[in-house]
Amino acid sequence: MDTALGSNTETYPCRMVTGDEVAHYHEYGWVQLKKFVDPAMLTHLLAKATGIMGEDGDSNPSYGIEQPYFNAQAAGGLANQAMRGLIEKIGRNAKHLLARKADVSVRYYTDFFAPKLPAAKKTKNLGNGPTSFHQDYITFAVDRTGGMTFWIPLEEYGPQAGTMSFLNKSHRLGVLGNYTSYGGRDIRDVFPELRDCEESPQIHYELGDITVHSHLTVHGAGKNFLDRPRWAYLILPQPADAVWNGAPPEAFDPTGMTAYQPFSDERFPIIAT
Numbered sequence: 046m047d048t049a050l051g052s053n054t055e056t057y058p059c060r061m062v063t064g065d066e067v068a069h070y071h072e073y074g075w076v077q078l079k080k081f082v083d084p085a086m087l088t089h090l091l092a093k094a095t096g097i098m099g100e101d102g103d104s105n106p107s108y109g110i111e112q113p114y115f116n117a118q119a120a121g122g123l124a125n126q127a128m129r130g131l132i133e134k135i136g137r138n139a140k141h142l143l144a145r146k147a148d149v150s151v152r153y154y155t156d157f158f159a160p161k162l163p164a165a166k167k168t169k170n171l172g173n174g175p176t177s178f179h180q181d182y183i184t185f186a187v188d189r190t191g192g193m194t195f196w197i198p199l200e201e202y203g204p205q206a207g208t209m210s211f212l213n214k215s216h217r218l219g220v221l222g223n224y225t226s227y228g229g230r231d232i233r234d235v236f237p238e239l240r241d242c243e244e245s246p247q248i249h250y251e252l253g254d255i256t257v258h259s260h261l262t263v264h265g266a267g268k269n270f271l272d273r274p275r276w277a278y279l280i281l282p283q284p285a286d287a288v289w290n291g292a293p294p295e296a297f298d299p300t301g302m303t304a305y306q307p308f309s310d311e312r313f314p315i316i317a318t
């Protein structure tokens with residue numbers, strides 16, 4: 046393990062969710078986990094992110110998906126010992142949040158850096174706009190629900206930085222399509238029943254706080270009004286029995302894969318049993 050990390054084994058690299066937090070996640074479809082990640086781990090992640098994307102969060106080649114929400118870059122955390130430790134402990138947390146009655150393990154699906162670039166600057170890559178409200182589930186091309194995103198800001202950020210907000214209980218409304226099919230309309234106009242879902246405030250994240258949202262929960266984020274990137278690291282676990290449904294996936298290259306066969310344990314390892 047990196048010698049600068051791991052000083053406090055109780056919180057390193059993150060703590061475990063509490064029963065109340067699991068209950069909040071099931072009730073509202075998302076949860077804020079305060080003081081969750083060890084700040085030493087955040088320092089390590091920020092150094093890794095700026096190392097591959099530049100201090101401006103915009104020096105990487107385009108990742109090929111045209112959307113204004115953030116600039117993205119695969120983080121490759123499985124190959125980094127400290128990051129893998131975080132991914133595995135997050136797998137254990139995901140198992141608690143998943144709470145399936147069958148004893149289902151948790152699989153790593155993807156991890157990436159997602160800096161939202163400053164709205165006021167001309168950027169090379171896309172990623173300096175607001176994140177329109179959307180649901181993630183359909184973009185991940187898996188055959189069942191249960192997937193979730195651990196959204197980890199790498200510094201303290203408030204709404205001015207373009208932080209997340211959620212439509213409470215929207216995870217109960219089923220699958221709401223792909224945002225690219227809405228013709229530029231707000232998801233709440235396409236599905237007016239979402240107007241009955243209270244919108245959470247934009248989250249203020251103190252250092253170490255994160256949010257977790259179900260891939261069925263509608264969420265969005267404002268523009269980044271800072272003069273620097275809003276850095277976030279996203280880890281996405283899936284239930285281990287989920288399989289690729291054959292649709293074009295945004296998160297992985299399906300070359301050599303067969304629809305409805307299990308994900309390869311090598312590329313998508315089991316991270317919690």
Ligand SMILES: O=C(O)CCC(=O)C(=O)O
Pocket residue numbers: 114115159161176181194196207264265266277279
């Ligand atoms: O980082 C953002 O602004 C949006 C993140 C997001 O849409 C997601 O985690 O699914």
